[in-house]
Amino acid sequence: MNPLTTPLPNSLQSPLNRFYEYLRSEKGLSLHTQRNYKQQLEAMAGHLVVMGLNDWSQVDAAWVRQLASKGMRDGMKASSLATRLSSLRSFFDFLILRGELAANPAKGVSAPRKKRPLPKNLDIDEVSQLLDVNEDDPLAIRDRAIMELMYGSGLRLAETVSIDIRHLSLSAGEIRVVGKGDKERKVPFSGLAREWVAKWLKVRGSIADAQEPALFVSKLGSRISHRNVQKRLAEWGQKQSVASHISPHKLRHSFATHMLESSQNLRAVQELLGHENISTTQIYTHLDFQHLADVYDQAHPRAKKKAKE
Known part of the structure; x- marks a missing residue:
């Protein structure tokens, strides 16, 4: 089953759609950021379906860590993985704000640190x-x-x-x-x-x-x-x-x-x-x-x- 082509159940898709509208109308984020968040959230939601979950309330910190690990195994850059986790934290904060979730399971999960390129020096x-x-x-x-x-x-x-x-x-x-x-x-x-x-x-x-x-x-x-x-x-x-x-x-x-x-x-x-x-x-x-x-x-x-x- 390909998570990128698997249709999402309404229990996962409907909260996402409300979140996208919130980003557009209330947060006023740029179109680029909105597209990034949507791309990352849709990908994670697809993986959750494959893992047997059909509701955002079923996601806990262990599941979030699995999603992060999956991204690392797929060769995601540290910056992309950080964006993925950031979008998930923002989405869960939105659900908490709407009273649909009690706690944010992504809060304690961090992306691996970006490699700091060595500055170049003059001889x-x-x-x-x-x-x-x-x-x-x-x-x-x-x-x-x-x-x-x-x-x-x-x-x-x-x-x-x-x-x-x-x-x-x-x-x-x-x-x-x-x-x-x-x-x-x-x-x-x-x-x-x-x-x-x-x-x-x-x-x-x-x-x-x-x-x-x-x-x-x-x-x-x-x-x-x-x-x-x-x-x-x-x-x-x-x-x-x-x-x-x-x-x-x-x-x-x-x-x-x-x-x-x-x-x-x-x-x-x-x-x-x-x-x-x-x-x-x-x-x-x-x-x-x-x-x-x-x-x-x-x-x-x-x-x-x-x-x-």
């Missing part, structure tokens, strides 16, 4: 090629200062844009930044990052409005926007003939990758990046297996003993 030669900017134009000086700071301290785009001059201590080589969740942290910056920020401060007054507190400003004199930074970085990548597309996150990721490769100190990099959980920092690691094997051979006492023999 050190590409970073050097990108940052080889020695123009006297104030905007070019500003852009290099931004890039040096983002790569030199691993700052997020939002953190960079929100820096005020008062947050900066050139003598101490520290910046106070406000990260995700409005959490403040001090970030060190030195070397070329400090050198180019100092150069920018010398010419900033020729562009910035007199009362503007922002460290980095646009040519209009006010705080530079996120979009402007993204656009300028992409343009510099093309101008400097860097093969990779340049983005703020790519500079941050390159900072994390190069710091981890040099220091092997995941906790320190976690602090520098402002990550609450170390698991977030771990996605920035690009250490290959051979490198890990070398570390093991050098560090593990049994491995070292074997090497001596």
